[in-house]
Amino acid sequence: MEPILFLAHTEPDRSLSKQAMEALSAAIALGGEITVGLVGAATNQIGNCGASRFLAVEGDAFTQPRYATDAAAVEALARASGAALIIAPHTSRWARAIPGAAMRLNGRVDTHATGIQVVNEVPAVTRWFYRQRMEAVLTRSQRPWFVLLESGCAPAWSGAPADPAFERIAVDVKPRTTVTGVRAPQSGEQTIRPDAKLLFVAGAGWTKKQADGATHADKAEELILGFLRASQASLGGSKSLVDLSGEGQSVLTCMTHLNQVGQTGSTPRHPKGLATCCHGEEPHVVGWRFINERRAINLDANCGWARGKADILYVADAFAVMDEVNRRLSG
Ligand SMILES: Cc1cc2nc3c(=O)[nH]c(=O)nc-3n(C[C@H](O)[C@H](O)[C@H](O)COP(=O)(O)OP(=O)(O)OC[C@H]3O[C@@H](n4cnc5c(N)ncnc54)[C@H](O)[C@@H]3O)c2cc1C
Numbered sequence: 052m053e054p055i056l057f058l059a060h061t062e063p064d065r066s067l068s069k070q071a072m073e074a075l076s077a078a079i080a081l082g083g084e085i086t087v088g089l090v091g092a093a094t095n096q097i098g099n100c101g102a103s104r105f106l107a108v109e110g111d112a113f114t115q116p117r118y119a120t121d122a123a124a125v126e127a128l129a130r131a132s133g134a135a136l137i138i139a140p141h142t143s144r145w146a147r148a149i150p151g152a153a154m155r156l157n158g159r160v161d162t163h164a165t166g167i168q169v170v171n172e173v174p175a176v177t178r179w180f181y182r183q184r185m186e187a188v189l190t191r192s193q194r195p196w197f198v199l200l201e202s203g204c205a206p207a208w209s210g211a212p213a214d215p216a217f218e219r220i221a222v223d224v225k226p227r228t229t230v231t232g233v234r235a236p237q238s239g240e241q242t243i244r245p246d247a248k249l250l251f252v253a254g255a256g257w258t259k260k261q262a263d264g265a266t267h268a269d270k271a272e273e274l275i276l277g278f279l280r281a282s283q284a285s286l287g288g289s290k291s292l293v294d295l296s297g298e299g300q301s302v303l304t305c306m307t308h309l310n311q312v313g314q315t316g317s318t319p320r321h322p323k324g325l326a327t328c329c330h331g332e333e334p335h336v337v338g339w340r341f342i343n344e345r346r347a348i349n350l351d352a353n354c355g356w357a358r359g360k361a362d363i364l365y366v367a368d369a370f371a372v373m374d375e376v377n378r379r380l381s382g
């Protein structure tokens with residue numbers, strides 16, 4: 052097996068994320084000689100992972116996500132390690148910086164990889180194409196080859212911390228950009244939880260006129276947030292629902308475009324999913340392909356979910372069902 056560099060950036064608290072630990076265990080499973088390369092802080096968290104070398108690029112400039120400093124740090128670590136294969140977690144920070152670093156090294160990068168294993172004695176990456184409709188296994192002859200692994204595709208490495216001898220790699224880069232803070236689109240409470248056991252999807256029906264001829268967006272939001280708090284489920288939305296704010300209709304303030312599931316949204320991975328007030332049209336359900344057990348609540352017995360897309364369809368009023376579910380969860 053070719054020499055491997057496991058490349059990760061530390062979080063603001065100097066720790067490594069769970070996703071980084073997953074990428075580390077995927078790298079170890081390949082069986083090659085591993086070098087650890089850290090950007091940000093030389094944490095002792097993975098000192099026992101069995102790597103032969105530990106490299107770090109440290110300093111205030113490298114604790115912040117910034118293309119110029121991240122790409123320079125990645126390039127320096129890749130050169131210092133001499134690795135042919137570089138495995139990193141697919142974080143938004145790495146997705147921005149690593150392709151540029153790969154270019155500088157005349158290497159190649161594959162993003163959104165869902166697995167890497169040795170096939171016929173060479174590393175092979177698994178990746179989905181065409182919005183998760185086709186899965187490919189691919190190899191590359193060019194080196195260095197950067198592979199960015201998606202979260203949830205490997206068990207997270209766990210082990211006792213230890214203090215390895217870090218080699219500090221100096222990187223001479225003068226950033227012209229200052230990070231003054233983070234402005235995230237989701238200003239309310241956190242509703243997207245990639246590690247949750249359940250995906251709870253809300254559709255546009257929550258904002259439509261109900262049996263009494265009126266809309267009840269406030270009640271809908273209260274029921275949805277109450278359920279999310281009690282169950283720690285992750286919140287998804289249909290396109291129709293997340294688009295409503297642009298149409299001046301009554302909206303759920305907890306919902307943004309980041310929550311959208313489907314063909315033009317995300318394809319989250321959770322063991323179970325519950326769709327509520329959502330019709331279950333193909334462009335939406337295509338985002339459910341990694342949800343193992345699917346249930347839906349809809350007033351319409353002929354909705355899309357009824358046509359083989361859900362394991363169980365409850366033909367019922369989602370307001371009444373979720374009210375009762377929340378009552379039982381709080382009891
Ligand atoms: C190119 C393209 C890409 C698209 N990409 C996406 C995508 O990524 N994601 C996506 O979601 N959509 C996508 N769409 C849109 C998709 O086709 C549907 O229009 C959309 O998913 C419908 O959203 P909805 O089910 O929430 O709303 P609606 O179709 O309005 O359905 C609302 C449902 O709520 C039910 N309902 C109402 N009140 C209640 C109640 N009290 N209890 C229970 N049920 C109730 C109704 O019976 C109805 O079935 C795309 C479309 C196109 C053309």
